[in-house]
Amino acid sequence: MKLFAVTPGFEVGGSIFKPEQLSVLGNVLGDKARIELTNFQQLYVELDEDSDVEMVKEKLKSVGLQIYPVGSYVKSLKTCSFCQGAEVEGLPTALALNDAVAGQEVPAPMHIAYTGCTNACGEPLLQDIGIVKNKEVFDVYVGGNPKTLKAQVGELLIAGVPENKLNDVVQQLINLYKENGKKREKFSKFVGRITIDKVRENAQIVL
Numbered sequence: 001m002k003l004f005a006v007t008p009g010f011e012v013g014g015s016i017f018k019p020e021q022l023s024v025l026g027n028v029l030g031d032k033a034r035i036e037l038t039n040f041q042q043l044y045v046e047l048d049e050d051s052d053v054e055m056v057k058e059k060l061k062s063v064g065l066q067i068y069p070v071g072s073y074v075k076s077l078k079t080c081s082f083c084q085g086a087e088v089e090g091l092p093t094a095l096a097l098n099d100a101v102a103g104q105e106v107p108a109p110m111h112i113a114y115t116g117c118t119n120a121c122g123e124p125l126l127q128d129i130g131i132v133k134n135k136e137v138f139d140v141y142v143g144g145n146p147k148t149l150k151a152q153v154g155e156l157l158i159a160g161v162p163e164n165k166l167n168d169v170v171q172q173l174i175n176l177y178k179e180n181g182k183k184r185e186k187f188s189k190f191v192g193r194i195t196i197d198k199v200r201e202n203a204q205i206v207l
């Protein structure tokens with residue numbers, strides 16, 4: 001089977017599909033496709049092996065849908081709905097971060113959440129990396145895990161990251177995980193294994 005993820009991206013209001021996008025999605029995928037709604041603001045699409053998947057992806061992109069790989073990759077950002085407006089909540093910052101990091105191959109699926117204020121509506125403390133805009137700077141949390149009976153809340157890694165350093169800090173975390181994580185080791189376990197102090201030390205290099 002051929003598998004990929006589809007999202008409408010995010011904007012003020014959240015992740016919003018337009019009717020035309022859903023119409024094209026249904027028409028292009030056809031009756032045999034399997035479409036699963038994930039809890040990470042993505043649709044997983046499964047097509048038959050003989051499908052022309054590249055043609056399908058191009059048609060979906062032509063109506064503004066975004067395509068991401070499924071599996072051990074950095075997922076597209078999970079966000080809040082930016083309820084107080086794009087600029088106040090840092091929507092351009094979140095879009096730039098998503099462009100910079102989503103789709104990179106890592107040891108296990110990696111989830112990053114971004115929220116525009118400390119109300120943290122996008123559940124950043126339950127993700128591998130959680131970013132919370134806190135007035136003009138960003139607080140970065142790591143090691144959250146929403147799954148299993150050992151679910152855990154992330155810990156504050158660095159407070160007060162300036163906007164122009166946010167992508168570098170997140171990329172540094174991803175690089176550390178890429179280089180030192182064991183195959184299929186979840187990021188939260190990785191942080192526990194190498195210790196949050198070591199992760200912090202490494203991330204602070206770029207500040």
Ligand code: SF4
Pocket residue numbers: 080081082083084089115116117118119120121122
């Ligand atoms: S985290 Fe803040 S900006 Fe984002 S939806 Fe919640 S209250 Fe609004």
